[in-house]
Amino acid sequence: MTKPTNITWHETSISKENRREKNGHGSCALWFTGLSGSGKSTIANAVSNELFRQGISEYVLDGDNIRHGLNKDLGFSDYDRTENIRRIGEVAKLFVDSGKVVTTAFISPFRSDRDQVRALFEEEEFIEVFVQCPIEECERRDPKQLYAKARRGEIKDFTGIDSPYEAPEQPEITLHSDQVTIEEAVEQVLTYLRGKNII
Template sequence: MTQTNITWHETTITKHDRCVQNGHRSCVLWFTGLSGSGKSTIANAVSNELYRQGISEYVLDGDNIRHGLNKDLGFSEHDRTENIRRIGEVAKLFVDSGKVVTTAFISPFHSDREQVRSLFAKGEFIEVFVDCPIEECERRDPKQLYAKARRGEIRDFTGIDSPYEAPEHPEITVRSDLISIEEAVVKVLDYLREKNIF
Protein backbone atom coordinates (compact mmCIF):
# COMPACT_ATOMS: atom_id res chain seq x y z
CA MET A 1 0.00 0.00 0.00
CA THR A 2 1.38 3.41 -0.99
CA GLN A 3 1.35 6.07 1.71
CA THR A 4 0.10 9.49 0.55
CA ASN A 5 0.23 11.81 3.54
CA ILE A 6 3.95 11.61 4.28
CA THR A 7 6.82 13.87 3.26
CA TRP A 8 10.56 13.11 3.26
CA HIS A 9 12.30 15.18 5.95
CA GLU A 10 15.82 16.24 5.02
CA THR A 11 18.33 15.90 7.86
CA THR A 12 20.69 18.67 8.88
CA ILE A 13 23.73 16.36 8.79
CA THR A 14 24.15 14.77 5.35
CA LYS A 15 25.73 11.54 4.17
CA HIS A 16 28.58 13.62 2.79
CA ASP A 17 29.13 15.23 6.22
CA ARG A 18 29.29 11.80 7.87
CA CYS A 19 31.69 10.45 5.27
CA VAL A 20 33.96 13.46 5.73
CA GLN A 21 33.93 12.93 9.50
CA ASN A 22 34.66 9.21 9.05
CA GLY A 23 37.43 9.84 6.55
CA HIS A 24 36.04 7.42 3.96
CA ARG A 25 33.10 6.98 1.58
CA SER A 26 30.17 4.70 2.37
CA CYS A 27 28.86 1.77 0.35
CA VAL A 28 27.19 -1.64 0.59
CA LEU A 29 29.07 -4.84 -0.16
CA TRP A 30 26.24 -7.18 -1.19
CA PHE A 31 27.50 -10.76 -0.78
CA THR A 32 25.33 -13.21 -2.72
CA GLY A 33 25.71 -16.94 -3.30
CA LEU A 34 24.39 -20.34 -2.40
CA SER A 35 23.97 -21.53 1.17
CA GLY A 36 27.34 -22.86 2.31
CA SER A 37 29.31 -20.82 -0.25
CA GLY A 38 31.02 -18.80 2.48
CA LYS A 39 29.13 -15.51 2.23
CA SER A 40 28.80 -14.88 5.96
CA THR A 41 32.33 -16.04 6.73
CA ILE A 42 33.90 -13.79 4.12
CA ALA A 43 31.61 -10.84 4.86
CA ASN A 44 32.55 -11.01 8.55
CA ALA A 45 36.25 -11.36 7.74
CA VAL A 46 36.05 -8.29 5.48
CA SER A 47 34.19 -6.36 8.17
CA ASN A 48 36.77 -7.37 10.77
CA GLU A 49 39.61 -6.08 8.60
CA LEU A 50 37.77 -2.84 7.89
CA TYR A 51 37.24 -2.36 11.63
CA ARG A 52 40.92 -3.08 12.26
CA GLN A 53 41.81 -0.34 9.79
CA GLY A 54 39.51 2.18 11.44
CA ILE A 55 36.72 2.05 8.86
CA SER A 56 33.19 2.56 10.18
CA GLU A 57 31.44 -0.70 9.26
CA TYR A 58 28.56 -3.04 10.05
CA VAL A 59 27.48 -6.55 9.02
CA LEU A 60 23.90 -7.43 8.10
CA ASP A 61 23.54 -11.21 7.97
CA GLY A 62 20.58 -13.07 6.51
CA ASP A 63 19.98 -15.44 9.41
CA ASN A 64 20.36 -12.67 11.99
CA ILE A 65 17.86 -10.42 10.21
CA ARG A 66 15.34 -13.28 10.10
CA HIS A 67 15.56 -13.48 13.91
CA GLY A 68 14.14 -9.95 14.20
CA LEU A 69 13.16 -7.56 11.44
CA ASN A 70 12.12 -10.31 9.02
CA LYS A 71 10.98 -13.02 11.43
CA ASP A 72 7.47 -12.81 9.94
CA LEU A 73 8.71 -13.97 6.52
CA GLY A 74 8.98 -17.49 5.16
CA PHE A 75 10.82 -18.74 2.08
CA SER A 76 8.21 -18.47 -0.65
CA GLU A 77 9.22 -16.43 -3.70
CA HIS A 78 7.10 -13.52 -2.45
CA ASP A 79 8.65 -13.65 1.04
CA ARG A 80 12.18 -13.91 -0.35
CA THR A 81 11.53 -10.81 -2.44
CA GLU A 82 10.16 -8.93 0.57
CA ASN A 83 13.12 -10.09 2.67
CA ILE A 84 15.55 -8.56 0.18
CA ARG A 85 13.47 -5.40 -0.27
CA ARG A 86 13.50 -4.73 3.47
CA ILE A 87 17.20 -5.39 3.89
CA GLY A 88 17.95 -3.19 0.90
CA GLU A 89 16.18 -0.32 2.65
CA VAL A 90 18.08 -1.02 5.88
CA ALA A 91 21.39 -1.15 3.98
CA LYS A 92 20.52 2.19 2.40
CA LEU A 93 20.10 3.71 5.88
CA PHE A 94 23.50 2.37 6.92
CA VAL A 95 25.13 3.81 3.79
CA ASP A 96 23.42 7.14 4.52
CA SER A 97 24.95 6.97 8.01
CA GLY A 98 28.41 6.90 6.41
CA LYS A 99 29.25 3.25 6.99
CA VAL A 100 30.64 0.50 4.82
CA VAL A 101 27.96 -2.15 5.30
CA THR A 102 28.50 -5.77 4.34
CA THR A 103 25.46 -7.95 3.75
CA ALA A 104 25.34 -11.75 3.46
CA PHE A 105 22.14 -12.95 1.81
CA ILE A 106 21.51 -15.73 -0.68
CA SER A 107 19.31 -13.20 -2.54
CA PRO A 108 18.68 -15.74 -5.31
CA PHE A 109 16.76 -13.58 -7.78
CA HIS A 110 18.48 -11.20 -10.20
CA SER A 111 15.49 -8.81 -10.26
CA ASP A 112 15.55 -8.44 -6.45
CA ARG A 113 19.25 -7.61 -6.39
CA GLU A 114 18.79 -5.07 -9.20
CA GLN A 115 15.89 -3.49 -7.33
CA VAL A 116 18.19 -3.02 -4.33
CA ARG A 117 20.94 -1.65 -6.58
CA SER A 118 18.50 1.01 -7.82
CA LEU A 119 18.25 2.41 -4.27
CA PHE A 120 21.89 3.52 -4.29
CA ALA A 121 23.96 6.15 -6.05
CA LYS A 122 26.38 4.93 -8.71
CA GLY A 123 29.29 3.10 -7.12
CA GLU A 124 27.62 2.62 -3.73
CA PHE A 125 26.24 -0.87 -4.43
CA ILE A 126 29.01 -3.44 -4.84
CA GLU A 127 27.76 -6.91 -5.71
CA VAL A 128 30.10 -9.64 -4.48
CA PHE A 129 29.32 -13.03 -6.01
CA VAL A 130 30.63 -15.78 -3.75
CA ASP A 131 30.86 -18.43 -6.46
CA CYS A 132 31.05 -21.99 -5.22
CA PRO A 133 29.83 -25.16 -6.96
CA ILE A 134 26.71 -26.58 -5.36
CA GLU A 135 28.53 -29.90 -4.89
CA GLU A 136 31.06 -28.16 -2.63
CA CYS A 137 28.35 -26.21 -0.80
CA GLU A 138 26.48 -29.44 -0.19
CA ARG A 139 29.65 -31.17 0.97
CA ARG A 140 30.26 -28.40 3.51
CA ASP A 141 26.58 -28.09 4.54
CA PRO A 142 27.47 -26.32 7.84
CA LYS A 143 23.83 -26.07 8.96
CA GLN A 144 22.74 -29.45 7.53
CA LEU A 145 20.23 -27.60 5.33
CA TYR A 146 21.04 -29.47 2.12
CA ALA A 147 20.60 -32.79 3.92
CA LYS A 148 17.21 -31.67 5.21
CA ALA A 149 16.20 -30.41 1.76
CA ARG A 150 17.21 -33.71 0.17
CA ARG A 151 15.03 -35.52 2.71
CA GLY A 152 12.11 -33.24 1.90
CA GLU A 153 12.13 -31.58 5.33
CA ILE A 154 12.75 -28.12 3.81
CA ARG A 155 10.74 -26.88 0.84
CA ASP A 156 11.78 -24.22 -1.70
CA PHE A 157 15.45 -24.60 -0.81
CA THR A 158 17.74 -22.60 -3.11
CA GLY A 159 19.79 -24.81 -5.38
CA ILE A 160 17.63 -27.89 -4.78
CA ASP A 161 14.01 -27.09 -5.60
CA SER A 162 14.22 -23.31 -5.95
CA PRO A 163 16.50 -21.55 -8.46
CA TYR A 164 19.57 -19.42 -7.84
CA GLU A 165 20.16 -16.81 -10.53
CA ALA A 166 23.90 -16.09 -10.54
CA PRO A 167 24.94 -12.45 -11.08
CA GLU A 168 25.77 -11.66 -14.68
CA HIS A 169 28.06 -8.69 -14.04
CA PRO A 170 29.07 -8.56 -10.36
CA GLU A 171 31.62 -5.99 -9.31
CA ILE A 172 33.62 -8.73 -7.54
CA THR A 173 33.63 -12.51 -7.95
CA VAL A 174 35.15 -14.71 -5.26
CA ARG A 175 35.67 -18.39 -6.04
CA SER A 176 35.46 -19.57 -2.46
CA ASP A 177 36.33 -23.15 -3.38
CA LEU A 178 39.63 -22.02 -4.93
CA ILE A 179 40.95 -19.24 -2.67
CA SER A 180 41.30 -18.80 1.07
CA ILE A 181 39.24 -16.48 3.24
CA GLU A 182 42.31 -14.27 3.63
CA GLU A 183 42.75 -14.05 -0.15
CA ALA A 184 39.07 -13.21 -0.55
CA VAL A 185 39.40 -10.37 1.98
CA VAL A 186 42.41 -8.96 0.13
CA LYS A 187 40.48 -9.08 -3.16
CA VAL A 188 37.53 -7.17 -1.72
CA LEU A 189 39.66 -4.56 0.06
CA ASP A 190 41.78 -4.03 -3.05
CA TYR A 191 38.59 -3.26 -4.97
CA LEU A 192 37.48 -0.73 -2.32
CA ARG A 193 40.86 1.01 -2.48
CA GLU A 194 40.78 1.01 -6.28
CA LYS A 195 37.37 2.73 -6.16
CA ASN A 196 38.62 5.21 -3.55
CA ILE A 197 36.14 4.13 -0.88
CA PHE A 198 39.00 4.57 1.59
Protein backbone atom coordinates in the same frame (compact mmCIF):
# COMPACT_ATOMS: atom_id res chain seq x y z
CA MET B 1 -1.23 -2.56 0.19
CA THR B 2 -2.35 1.06 -0.15
CA LYS B 3 0.48 3.57 -0.08
CA PRO B 4 -0.14 6.35 2.47
CA THR B 5 -0.42 9.82 0.97
CA ASN B 6 0.05 11.94 4.09
CA ILE B 7 3.79 11.44 4.59
CA THR B 8 6.59 13.77 3.52
CA TRP B 9 10.32 13.14 3.11
CA HIS B 10 12.41 15.33 5.45
CA GLU B 11 16.00 16.10 4.53
CA THR B 12 18.42 15.67 7.42
CA SER B 13 20.63 18.55 8.53
CA ILE B 14 23.74 16.35 8.32
CA SER B 15 24.39 14.90 4.88
CA LYS B 16 25.95 11.63 3.78
CA GLU B 17 28.90 13.64 2.51
CA ASN B 18 29.29 15.29 5.95
CA ARG B 19 29.44 11.88 7.60
CA ARG B 20 31.91 10.52 5.07
CA GLU B 21 34.16 13.54 5.57
CA LYS B 22 34.07 13.11 9.34
CA ASN B 23 34.78 9.37 9.07
CA GLY B 24 37.62 9.92 6.63
CA HIS B 25 36.38 7.30 4.16
CA GLY B 26 33.54 6.56 1.78
CA SER B 27 30.49 4.41 2.37
CA CYS B 28 28.94 1.61 0.35
CA ALA B 29 27.00 -1.64 0.52
CA LEU B 30 28.98 -4.81 -0.11
CA TRP B 31 26.21 -7.21 -1.17
CA PHE B 32 27.47 -10.79 -0.77
CA THR B 33 25.31 -13.26 -2.71
CA GLY B 34 25.71 -16.97 -3.34
CA LEU B 35 24.44 -20.39 -2.43
CA SER B 36 24.05 -21.57 1.14
CA GLY B 37 27.42 -22.88 2.27
CA SER B 38 29.37 -20.82 -0.28
CA GLY B 39 31.07 -18.82 2.47
CA LYS B 40 29.15 -15.53 2.24
CA SER B 41 28.78 -14.90 5.97
CA THR B 42 32.29 -16.07 6.79
CA ILE B 43 33.90 -13.80 4.19
CA ALA B 44 31.57 -10.85 4.90
CA ASN B 45 32.45 -11.00 8.60
CA ALA B 46 36.15 -11.36 7.84
CA VAL B 47 35.98 -8.27 5.59
CA SER B 48 34.16 -6.35 8.31
CA ASN B 49 36.72 -7.42 10.93
CA GLU B 50 39.57 -6.13 8.78
CA LEU B 51 37.75 -2.86 8.06
CA PHE B 52 37.16 -2.42 11.80
CA ARG B 53 40.84 -3.15 12.48
CA GLN B 54 41.74 -0.40 10.00
CA GLY B 55 39.45 2.12 11.69
CA ILE B 56 36.72 2.01 9.05
CA SER B 57 33.16 2.51 10.31
CA GLU B 58 31.38 -0.72 9.31
CA TYR B 59 28.47 -3.03 10.07
CA VAL B 60 27.36 -6.55 9.05
CA LEU B 61 23.80 -7.45 8.09
CA ASP B 62 23.50 -11.25 8.08
CA GLY B 63 20.59 -13.13 6.55
CA ASP B 64 19.92 -15.50 9.44
CA ASN B 65 20.29 -12.76 12.05
CA ILE B 66 17.85 -10.45 10.27
CA ARG B 67 15.27 -13.24 10.14
CA HIS B 68 15.41 -13.40 13.94
CA GLY B 69 14.14 -9.82 14.20
CA LEU B 70 13.19 -7.42 11.44
CA ASN B 71 12.10 -10.18 9.05
CA LYS B 72 10.89 -12.83 11.48
CA ASP B 73 7.41 -12.59 9.94
CA LEU B 74 8.69 -13.79 6.54
CA GLY B 75 8.95 -17.33 5.23
CA PHE B 76 10.66 -18.62 2.09
CA SER B 77 8.04 -18.28 -0.61
CA ASP B 78 9.08 -16.28 -3.68
CA TYR B 79 7.08 -13.30 -2.36
CA ASP B 80 8.65 -13.52 1.11
CA ARG B 81 12.16 -13.83 -0.34
CA THR B 82 11.56 -10.73 -2.42
CA GLU B 83 10.20 -8.79 0.56
CA ASN B 84 13.13 -9.99 2.69
CA ILE B 85 15.60 -8.54 0.20
CA ARG B 86 13.61 -5.33 -0.27
CA ARG B 87 13.67 -4.61 3.46
CA ILE B 88 17.37 -5.39 3.73
CA GLY B 89 18.10 -3.12 0.79
CA GLU B 90 16.35 -0.25 2.54
CA VAL B 91 18.24 -0.91 5.78
CA ALA B 92 21.56 -1.15 3.93
CA LYS B 93 20.82 2.20 2.27
CA LEU B 94 20.36 3.79 5.70
CA PHE B 95 23.78 2.49 6.76
CA VAL B 96 25.38 3.88 3.60
CA ASP B 97 23.66 7.22 4.24
CA SER B 98 25.14 7.13 7.76
CA GLY B 99 28.64 6.94 6.26
CA LYS B 100 29.35 3.27 6.96
CA VAL B 101 30.61 0.41 4.86
CA VAL B 102 27.88 -2.18 5.33
CA THR B 103 28.46 -5.81 4.40
CA THR B 104 25.39 -7.94 3.74
CA ALA B 105 25.34 -11.72 3.49
CA PHE B 106 22.16 -13.02 1.85
CA ILE B 107 21.53 -15.77 -0.65
CA SER B 108 19.26 -13.25 -2.47
CA PRO B 109 18.60 -15.79 -5.22
CA PHE B 110 16.65 -13.65 -7.68
CA ARG B 111 18.49 -11.30 -10.04
CA SER B 112 15.53 -8.91 -10.27
CA ASP B 113 15.48 -8.47 -6.48
CA ARG B 114 19.18 -7.61 -6.39
CA ASP B 115 18.69 -5.19 -9.29
CA GLN B 116 15.87 -3.46 -7.38
CA VAL B 117 18.16 -3.05 -4.39
CA ARG B 118 20.93 -1.69 -6.62
CA ALA B 119 18.49 0.94 -7.90
CA LEU B 120 18.18 2.35 -4.35
CA PHE B 121 21.80 3.47 -4.36
CA GLU B 122 23.85 6.07 -6.14
CA GLU B 123 26.42 4.89 -8.67
CA GLU B 124 29.23 2.79 -7.17
CA GLU B 125 27.56 2.62 -3.73
CA PHE B 126 26.18 -0.89 -4.36
CA ILE B 127 28.90 -3.48 -4.83
CA GLU B 128 27.64 -6.93 -5.75
CA VAL B 129 30.01 -9.62 -4.49
CA PHE B 130 29.29 -13.02 -6.03
CA VAL B 131 30.64 -15.77 -3.79
CA GLN B 132 30.86 -18.45 -6.43
CA CYS B 133 31.10 -22.03 -5.26
CA PRO B 134 29.97 -25.26 -6.95
CA ILE B 135 26.86 -26.68 -5.33
CA GLU B 136 28.72 -29.96 -4.82
CA GLU B 137 31.23 -28.14 -2.61
CA CYS B 138 28.46 -26.28 -0.78
CA GLU B 139 26.76 -29.61 -0.08
CA ARG B 140 30.04 -31.13 1.06
CA ARG B 141 30.51 -28.32 3.56
CA ASP B 142 26.80 -28.09 4.51
CA PRO B 143 27.60 -26.49 7.91
CA LYS B 144 23.92 -26.40 8.96
CA GLN B 145 22.96 -29.73 7.33
CA LEU B 146 20.42 -27.82 5.24
CA TYR B 147 21.17 -29.55 1.94
CA ALA B 148 20.78 -32.94 3.60
CA LYS B 149 17.40 -31.91 5.01
CA ALA B 150 16.32 -30.48 1.65
CA ARG B 151 17.32 -33.70 -0.13
CA ARG B 152 15.16 -35.63 2.35
CA GLY B 153 12.24 -33.30 1.68
CA GLU B 154 12.33 -31.82 5.19
CA ILE B 155 12.93 -28.28 3.84
CA LYS B 156 10.85 -26.99 0.94
CA ASP B 157 11.84 -24.26 -1.55
CA PHE B 158 15.53 -24.64 -0.74
CA THR B 159 17.76 -22.62 -3.06
CA GLY B 160 19.79 -24.81 -5.37
CA ILE B 161 17.64 -27.89 -4.78
CA ASP B 162 14.00 -27.10 -5.55
CA SER B 163 14.22 -23.31 -5.83
CA PRO B 164 16.45 -21.54 -8.36
CA TYR B 165 19.52 -19.41 -7.81
CA GLU B 166 20.11 -16.80 -10.50
CA ALA B 167 23.81 -16.00 -10.53
CA PRO B 168 24.87 -12.37 -11.07
CA GLU B 169 25.66 -11.53 -14.68
CA GLN B 170 28.04 -8.61 -14.04
CA PRO B 171 29.02 -8.51 -10.36
CA GLU B 172 31.59 -5.95 -9.29
CA ILE B 173 33.54 -8.71 -7.51
CA THR B 174 33.56 -12.49 -7.97
CA LEU B 175 35.12 -14.61 -5.22
CA HIS B 176 35.78 -18.27 -6.06
CA SER B 177 35.47 -19.45 -2.50
CA ASP B 178 36.45 -23.03 -3.39
CA GLN B 179 39.76 -21.80 -4.80
CA VAL B 180 40.93 -19.00 -2.49
CA THR B 181 41.50 -18.71 1.24
CA ILE B 182 39.38 -16.41 3.39
CA GLU B 183 42.37 -14.07 3.69
CA GLU B 184 42.77 -13.94 -0.10
CA ALA B 185 39.05 -13.24 -0.54
CA VAL B 186 39.22 -10.42 2.00
CA GLU B 187 42.21 -8.86 0.23
CA GLN B 188 40.38 -9.08 -3.10
CA VAL B 189 37.48 -7.08 -1.64
CA LEU B 190 39.74 -4.54 0.06
CA THR B 191 41.73 -4.06 -3.13
CA TYR B 192 38.50 -3.21 -4.94
CA LEU B 193 37.48 -0.72 -2.22
CA ARG B 194 40.89 0.94 -2.31
CA GLY B 195 40.73 1.14 -6.11
CA LYS B 196 37.41 3.01 -5.84
CA ASN B 197 38.82 5.32 -3.11
CA ILE B 198 36.15 4.12 -0.67
CA ILE B 199 38.78 3.25 1.92
